[in-house]
Amino acid sequence: MTLPVPHLGERELFPNLEARAYLAHAAISPASRAVQEAVAAVLDAYGRRGAGALLEWLPVRDRLRQRLARLIGANPEDLALVSNTTQGVLDIALCFPWNPGDRVLTFQGEFPANVTPWKQAGVEVSFLPLPRVRNPEILSLLEAELQRKVRLVAVSAVQFQTGLAMPLREIGAMCRRYGAALFVDAIQAAGVVPLDVQAAGIDFLTCGSHKWLMGMEGAGFLYVSPQWVERLRPRMAGWLSHEDPLGFLFPGGSSLDYERPIRKRADFLEPGTGNLLGHVALEASVGLIEELGVPAIHAHVTAYLDALEQGMERRGFASLRSARRSGILSVQPPAGWSLGDLHRGLARRGVVCSTPDGFLRFAPHWPNHRDEVPFVLATVDEILRQGS
Numbered sequence: 528m529t530l531p532v533p534h535l536g537e538r539e540l541f542p543n544l545e546a547r548a549y550l551a552h553a554a555i556s557p558a559s560r561a562v563q564e565a566v567a568a569v570l571d572a573y574g575r576r577g578a579g580a581l582l583e584w585l586p587v588r589d590r591l592r593q594r595l596a597r598l599i600g601a602n603p604e605d606l607a608l609v610s611n612t613t614q615g616v617l618d619i620a621l622c623f624p625w626n627p628g629d630r631v632l633t634f635q636g637e638f639p640a641n642v643t644p645w646k647q648a649g650v651e652v653s654f655l656p657l658p659r660v661r662n663p664e665i666l667s668l669l670e671a672e673l674q675r676k677v678r679l680v681a682v683s684a685v686q687f688q689t690g691l692a693m694p695l696r697e698i699g700a701m702c703r704r705y706g707a708a709l710f711v712d713a714i715q716a717a718g719v720v721p722l723d724v725q726a727a728g729i730d731f732l733t734c735g736s737h738k739w740l741m742g743m744e745g746a747g748f749l750y751v752s753p754q755w756v757e758r759l760r761p762r763m764a765g766w767l768s769h770e771d772p773l774g775f776l777f778p779g780g781s782s783l784d785y786e787r788p789i790r791k792r793a794d795f796l797e798p799g800t801g802n803l804l805g806h807v808a809l810e811a812s813v814g815l816i817e818e819l820g821v822p823a824i825h826a827h828v829t830a831y832l833d834a835l836e837q838g839m840e841r842r843g844f845a846s847l848r849s850a851r852r853s854g855i856l857s858v859q860p861p862a863g864w865s866l867g868d869l870h871r872g873l874a875r876r877g878v879v880c881s882t883p884d885g886f887l888r889f890a891p892h893w894p895n896h897r898d899e900v901p902f903v904l905a906t907v908d909e910i911l912r913q914g915s
C-alpha cells in the first residue's frame with residue numbers, strides 16, 4: 528500500500544497517535560506509519576528467511592548515511608552510524624588524540640550525555656555559565672575562556688531545557704581562531720533546525736534518532752570531519768572496523784586475518800552488527816523530513832510556537848524562548864502552580880509535553896497543526912480554573 532505524502536500540519540501518517548496535541552518531540556517522537564511499515568518489512572523478511580535476508584538489507588547503512596549527510600551538509604563517508612548521542616560523544620572522547628593537560632569546555636545546563644564521557648576520558652572539563660535568560664551573552668564569555676587554552680568545545684546545538692539555539696557559526700569561527708576543536712550534540716536540533724557542519728566549521732557532531740529525526744530509540748549517527756579522521760586513535764574499533772571486514776564470511780572472499788588495517792574512515796566507529804530496525808526506521812522518518820525540508824519545518828514550528836508563546840504569556844507563564852528559535856518553547860508556571868500538576872492535567876486532557884529540569888516544555892513538529900494552539904490554551908485555562 529502506498530503511504531500518504533507528508534504535509535506540514537497534517538497527521539495522516541500518524542493515524543494511531545492518541546494525544547490531541549503531541550508536543551513532546553524534544554523527548555520522544557511517535558512512530559509514523561512510514562516508520563512502522565519499514566520496521567514491519569524487516570521483521571517479515573527475517574521472519575521468513577533469517578540469514579537469507581541479510582544481503583537484502585545490508586545497503587540500508589549506506590543509504591542512511593547518504594540521507595543523514597544531506598541533512599547536515601556533510602559527505603556520507605564522514606558519517607558513522609552509532610547507537611545513540613552518547614555513543615558518539617564516547618567515541619570521540621576515547622579516540623581523541625589528547626595531550627597531557629588538555630581541557631574540554633562545555634556549558635552549564637548541557638545534557639549529561641555531553642558531559643559524562645569527557646569526564647570519563649580523564650580530561651579536565653570546565654563549564655561556562657549559561658544564564659537561563661532569553662538571550663544570554665555567550666560569545667564574549669567563550670572568547671575569554673578560549674584565550675586560556677581549550678582543546679575542544681562541546682556544546683548542544685539547542686539547549687534541552689530552554690530551547691536556546693546556540694550560535695554555532697560564530698562559535699565555530701571562534702574555535703578555529705583559537706585552535707580548539709568543536710563538538711556538537713545535535714539531538715535537539717537535527718530535523719527541525721537547519722544545520723550545516725561545513726559552514727559552521729564543526730569538527731564532530733553526534734545525534735540520536737528518537738527526537739526531531741522521528742526515528743526509534745537506539746540509533747544515531749556521528750559526523751567526523753575529514754581533517755580529524757586520520758588523527759583519531761581507533762580505541763573503539765571492533766571486528767567490522769577493519770578493511771574488508773566481511774570477506775572471511777563468504778565463499779571466495781578473503782581469509783581470517785586479525786591484522787587487516789582499521790579503516791581510515793568515520794565508519795570504523797561502526798564496530799559490530801548494527802541496529803537494523805533502528806536504521807530502517809530512521810531512513811523512513813528522515814525521508815519524510817527531507818521531503819518537507821528542514822527550513823520549511825522550522826518556519827512551521829516557529830509559527831506554531833509564536834502563537835502558543837503569546838497565549839501562555841497572557842496566562843502568566845514566563846517564556847524562556849530566545850530570539851534564536853528552535854523547536855522548543857519552555858515556560859515557567861505562574862506562582863503557586865506545580866509543574867507536575869500542570870503536566871499531568873495537560874496529559875489527561877490530551878496535551879502531551881515534557882518537563883525537563885523545572886520547565887514545562889512544548890515541542891511540536893511538522894505534523895502539528897496551528898489549529899491545536901487554541902485547544903492547548905483552552906486546556907491550560909481549564910486547569911488554571913479547576914486545578915489539575
Ligand SMILES: Cc1ncc(COP(=O)(O)O)c(C=O)c1O
Nearest residue numbers: 611612613638640683687714735
Ligand atoms: C541535548 C541532549 N543530548 C542527548 C540526549 C540523549 O542522549 P542519548 O541519545 O545518548 O540517549 C538528550 C535527551 O534525551 C538531549 O536532550
